[in-house]
Amino acid sequence: MQEKDVNQNEQEEVIEDAEQELVSDEETATVTQTDVSEEEIQALQAEKDDLQNRLLRVQAEYDNFRKRTKKEKEADLKYKSQSVVTELLPVLDNFERALQVEVDDQAAKGVVDGLAMVYRQLKTVLENEGVSEIETDGQYFDPNLHQAVMQVEEEGFESNQIVDTMQKGYQLKDRVIRPAMVKVNQ
Incomplete structure (x- = not known):
């Protein structure tokens, strides 16, 4: 019978110790919850938002860089020659x-x-x-394609119409390499 009492006493002591640990854990949890103030929570939230915005900007900059690099490579290939x-x-x-x-x-x-x-x-x-000659015969002067070297007054030509080609002009695909040097009617 004494053994039962001893076992029962030991069990009661273990239960009391567990209850004390539980109470101290609850007090610690309450203390940790109250230690983090509302200001700190807001500061951490603001920092998280700032980092997220910076991440989005970096991703957008990278996408723009990638697109720009792709366009530059395509242009380099297009005009490689x-x-x-x-x-x-x-x-x-x-x-x-x-x-x-x-x-x-x-x-x-x-x-x-x-x-x-x-x-x-x-x-x-x-x-x-992809090289093509710039048309001048019968064309009207276009400063994007032609370089006016002289202005003359010729019969049979309208104003601003090309009279004669001094030097042929060429373009590579859609880019003018050398404008045509022309005489233009006044």
């Missing part, structure tokens, strides 16, 4: 001048025919790259 074409335009002009020479000798005609073949081949290569 511009520097080479710009260097070849004077060569094309010189071919045209050489082909305008009148020759009577049979050997010279063979050379001119060879030059004409090379000229056509060069022109075909440039056209395949």
Whole structure:
């Protein structure tokens, strides 16, 4: 019987200890809840909102950067041959001048025919790259495509109409590489 009393006493002590721990845990929880003030909660909420806004801005900036980089790469690919074409335009002009020479000798005609073949081949290569000649015959002056070198008064032409082309102009796809140098009627 004494054993039962001892066991019962031990059980009661364990229960009392558990109750005391429970009460102290509740007091600690109450103290921690009251330690965090409303001001601190608002400050933490404001900081969270600020960080979220900054994150959204960084994401938007990154998206804009990615789109801009993609457009720049596309433009670079579209106009990749511009520097080479710009260097070849004077060569094309010189071919045209050489082909305008009148020759009577049979050997010279063979050379001119060879030059004409090379000229056509060069022109075909440039056209395949997207190079096109700017139209001037019968056109009206457009400052985006033409460069007026002279103004003249010619019969049979309207005001602001191109009279003569001094130097051909070229564009690569939709970009003007060299404007056409023209005479314009007043």
